[in-house]
Amino acid sequence: MALTLCMAGHVDHGKSTLLGRLLNDLDLLPDGKVASLEAASAARGVPLEWSFVLDAFQVERDQAITLDITHVRVRSQKREFAIVDAPGHRDLMRNLVTGAAEASAVLLVVDAQAGVEMQTRGHLALLRVLGIPEVIVAVNKMDLVGWSEARFDAVRDELRAAMHALGLKATAIVPVAARDGANLVQPWPDAPWWRGGTIVDAIDALAEDDALEAAARGPLRLPVQNVYRQGTQRLVAGQLTAGRIRAHDEVLLLPANRLTRVTSLEGWPDAPSALAAGDNAAVTIADPFVIRRGDLLCDPASPPKMTTVFDADLFWLGRGELDIGRRLVLRFGPRETMVRVAAIHHVLDDTTLAAVGRDAVPESGVARVTLRADVPVPVDSAETAAPAARFVLVDGGLIVGGGVADATQYPDQRARRAPAASNLVAVDHDVRAAERARRAGHQGAVVWLTGLSGAGKSTLGIALERRLFDLGWFVYTLDGDNVRSGLNGDLGFSPDDRQENIRRVGEVAALFADAGAVCITAFISPYRDDRSRARASAGKRLFLEIHVDTDLATCEARDPKGFYRRARAGEMKDFTGVDSPYEAPDAADLVLKTAGRAIDECVDELTAFVVGRCSAT
Amino acid sequence: MRAGAGARPAGWYNCAPMQDRHLHALEQESIHLIREAHAQLNPLAMLWSLGKDSNTLLWLARKAFNGRVPFPLILLDTGNEFDEVYAFRDRYVREWNLDHIAAVCPPAEDTDATLPPAARAAARKTLGLKRLLAERPFAGILLGIRRDEQPIRGKERGMSPRDADGRWHFDAQPTELWGQYSAIAPEGGHVRVHPLLKWTELDIWRYVEAENIPVPELYFARNGKRFRSLGEKDITFPVDSNAANIAEIIAELTTTRQSERAGRAMDHEREDAFERLRATGYM
Incomplete structure (x- = not known):
């Protein structure tokens, strides 16, 4: 698609005027347009109003505001491009989104008198989320500040600071007076200090929009828009958002998680041999899987x-x-x-x-x-x-x-760790759970401690283990570093490895509980899904989820292993609570507050709770 | 009837491959929207005014659904179309096996008497569509309007809701981004779907040429005159031109300073005439 620029900026900073004047100076207005503008302006008793070029609605002209998005095709000596003008009124921000989402560059208009105002900042924040890489800034109404170089420098510095805070960078910042056409197409003689070129120079220097080419280099994503029946054929239709596709490609169908193959690409009047991001596909696949709108065909080597x-x-x-x-x-x-x-x-x-x-x-x-x-x-x-x-x-x-x-901070929940062997027959134990509980004097159970690093999980777990042991209970604590040195020695700290770490702990804890022990686990286990999987592993055994609820500031002040300091310094990535999320339990069996309390007091509360729930009945 | 002539003239618009990529991107975005309308708006129909734009739209619909058009085409018939246009319709309904609805429009006396005369003639189509929708309540109507034709049309969305009276509330339009649309209309209303909004007149002709899309002969100059935009014969006038084939039309459009709808009387009667037509349901 041709380069598309979106106008942005605070209301009344002169976006529509700049655009109207730019079209005039590029000699792109049809015959009679300027005369009709003069007539429309005179009818309202105002001087020639360039913004009327694009303000098509009568209400827009009467109130001198732009109500809705305007699109125009523009060509300079060097290139053809499109400009989208979206209104700057705060309550019409949705129009700016509609306009800017299809742009690959922005022309931000800032009033030299007013500087960077609230809407300008709001627009900049929005541009960052929309992922628009190029920003050209027109510092407008320079005539009203006497073409002061000092004033321009001040506004420019303010802009750069605001953009820097968002991780944005201006491609060009140009002083203009839109009403006079100064520095839009022609350089302005009243500002000999400015040698940075015009707005059109800056537009001419922008790279072409290569978003689709970039997307095509990514892994295949073909969201299923619809399924058409044609004779005996079933055509799976959708627009590729990323990657490429050809006949015979292996594809993964999600969320069904099934592999299949593309048998053909269909089309009219000709069938294409290959398609890329942005193209609309109609493909047939080898297997008769159920496919419906909203499913996804993707690259099996790198799925979402x-x-x-x-x-x-x-x-x-x-x-x-x-x-x-x-x-x-x-x-x-x-x-x-x-x-x-x-x-x-x-x-x-x-x-x-x-x-x-x-x-x-x-x-x-x-x-x-x-x-x-x-x-x-x-x-x-x-x-x-x-x-x-x-x-x-x-x-x-x-x-x-x-x-x-x-989703980079979260593990992949795609079911792919199904038991490798399928001919499994569970053996029933002759010793029953009730017999084990009678001998031990308590039920087997998993006591799952979850909370931030430094919340006190290990301290509480070890203390609880001592209290229960002294009562004559069969008890054992699984703790992070101990498990990672042996059973989970093959796992690192990627989201997937963390998930596997917790899965294995859950399975081992369930075996302990089955053996009649009270198994205490002390892991951050930040994700709700991982904890519910551990609960599922415990099956019919008692599973007590204990939220060791200590606020981040307290944990960070304690910092027993120095992890928070290193995470804040950027030496450790993906640290829970710092740059990786912790999901507090929705319905913990016990929420144990530790801040401002003595350890013994917390251990008392925890022990009483566990004894109360695990005592043999 | 004529298809693309082949040879391309030199000029800024012909700097391939950027231009080809541009047309390809427009084509793909339009097909996506047509398929989206078909998936979300049921029943769906398309207005087929038989001009270059709606013939391009029909071509894109055939591409979207592998050659078959899965919805009916509506001609809002005032009885005042050019003879060549009726002949064109009859031929392609037959050749392409199209499902076609001829919706007869009420007389001009039934339209808003405060509108200027040519606008009243145009408003017959608004009433014709309203009458058809009363009989057959389509949830979505595809139509081939473009932003560059007329500034008011420039304000449209890919999917624009109309209320039960066919009215367009241009000050409260839905957000659209990233190929996502709001396919809902007020109770009793319908959604207008505009797959050609981003195309320009020049894009259309370059695409008609590249794809060999049939268009009525009236677009090509005879005796120094041709129609640049086709409407009813009582309110549409030819412009001065010697462009007798598509290549010459493309060359002419790169230098013209006249607007496309210069020959459409209803646009030029009063400053707000077209705005009033559109706000009350005109295409």
């Missing part, structure tokens, strides 16, 4: 993660605030999933652009959140297949937000 939980950078366009716990429909391509806002990590503050903690995302806000789906869904992340990581939020059929998913 299947997960019920992921993080996201999102913008909220709905009415009112977006609260924790709110349920919405989320769409990855044609796939619809119910999700719940599980946590809000930060909201980009309009005025400072600092990431501030909030318990709700305000209207038109931009935030980092954790979302939880009802069932595992295929989730891509920006670094693996950027276009496939994009989603929108839908409420009552209307799009009320959007964002980019990030």
Whole structure:
């Protein structure tokens, strides 16, 4: 697609005027347009109003505002491109999203008198989530500050600071006076100090939009839009969001998790031999699997993660605030999933652009959140297949937000560790659980301690083990480092390895409980899904989930192993609580608060709880 | 009837492969939207006014569904189309085996009397569509309008809801991004689907040429005149031109300073005439 630029900026900073004048100076207005503008302006008793070029609605001209998105095709001496003008009114931010989402560059207009205002910052934050790489800034109305170089420098520095805070960088910052056409197409003689070129020079220097070419180099993602029957053929139709596809390619169908092969690519009037990102496919596959809208065909060598939980950078366009716990429909391509806002990590503050903690995302806000789906869904992340990581939020059929998913911190829940052997026959023990409990004087059980690093899990686990042992109980504690040196010596710290670590601990703990022991585990185990899997492993045995609930500040102050210090210094990646999430239990059997309490007091409470639940009846 | 002539003229618009990639990207985005409309809006129909745009749209629909068009095509018939246009329709309904609805439009006397005369003639189509929708309540209507034709059309979305009266609430349009649309309309209303919004007049002709898409002969100059935009014969006028084939039309469009709809009387009667037509349901 030709390069598309989106206009952005605070209301009244002169976006539409700049665009109207630019079209005039590039000699792109049809005959009679300027005359009709003069007439329309005169009818309203205002001087020639360039913004009327694009303000098509009468109401827009009467109120001198742009109501909705405008698209124009433009050509300079060097290239052809498209410009999208979206209104800057705060309550019409959804129009800016609609306009900017199809752009690969932005032309941001900032009033030289006013400088960087709230909407400008809001727009910048939005551009970051939309992933728009190039930003050209026009510092407008320079005539009203007497073409002061000092004023331009001040606004430029303010802009650079604001953009730096968001990880954005301006491609060019140009002083202009849109009404006069100064530095739009022609250099302006009144500002001899400026030698940085015009707005059109900056546009001419932009690279072509190569987003589709980049996506085509990624792993295959073909979301199924529909399935068409044609004679005896079944055509699986959809638009590739990433990668390439040909006949005979092996593909993985998700969420069914089944491998198959592409038998043919179909098309009219000719069938294509290969397709790439952006292309609409109609393929036939080798196996008669059930396929429906919302399924995904993908590269088996690098599929998205299947997960019920992921993080996201999102913008909220709905009415009112977006609260924790709110349920919405989320769409990855044609796939619809119910999700719940599980946590809000930060909201980009309009005025400072600092990431501030909030318990709700305000209207038109931009935030980092954790979302939880009802069932595992295929989730891509920006670094693996950027276009496939994009989603929108839908409420009552209307799009009320959007964002980019990030599942890198979460393990893949795709079922692939099914027992390798299928001819298993469980052997029944002759010794029954009740007999074991009668001899031990208590039931076998798993006491699962979960909490942040430094919360006190190991300390409490070891102390509990001593108390129960002294009561004559059959008890043993599984602790992180002990297990990792032996049973789990082959595992590292990637999300998948962490998940496997917890899975094995859960299985071993279940065996202990089956043997009649009280098995205490002391692992951070940050993911709810991993803990519910451990509970499932315990089967009919008693499973007590204990949330050792110590706040992050306290844990960080304790820092018994020095991990927090190293994580904050960037020496350790993916550390829970710092740059990796902790999901507190929804329904723990016991929530044990430790902050400000003596260890003995906590051990007393824990011991009393466990003894109460495990005593033989 | 004529298909693409082949040889391409030199010019800024012909700097392949960037131009080919551009047309390809437009084509693919349109096909995606057509398939999305078919998946989400049932029943669906397409307005077929028989001009270059709706013939391009029909071509894209055939591509989307492997040659078969899985919904009916509607001609809003005022009885005032050019004879060549009726002949064109009859030929391709037969040749391509199309499901076709001829919706007869009410007379001009039934339209809003405060509109200027040509706008009233155009408003007959609005009433014709309303009458058809009352009989056959389609959830979605595909149509081939483009943003660059007319500034008001520039404000449309890929999927734009219309209320039960066919009205367009342009100040409260749904958000669209990343190929995601809001396919819902108010109770009793319908969704207008616009797969050609991003195309320009020049894109259409270059695509018609590249794909060999049939279009009515009226677009090609005879005796120094040709139709640049086709409407009813009582309110559509030819423009001065010697462009007798597609290549010449493309060359002409790169230099013209006239707007495409210069020959459409209803656009030029009063500043807000077209806005009023569209707000009340015109295409």
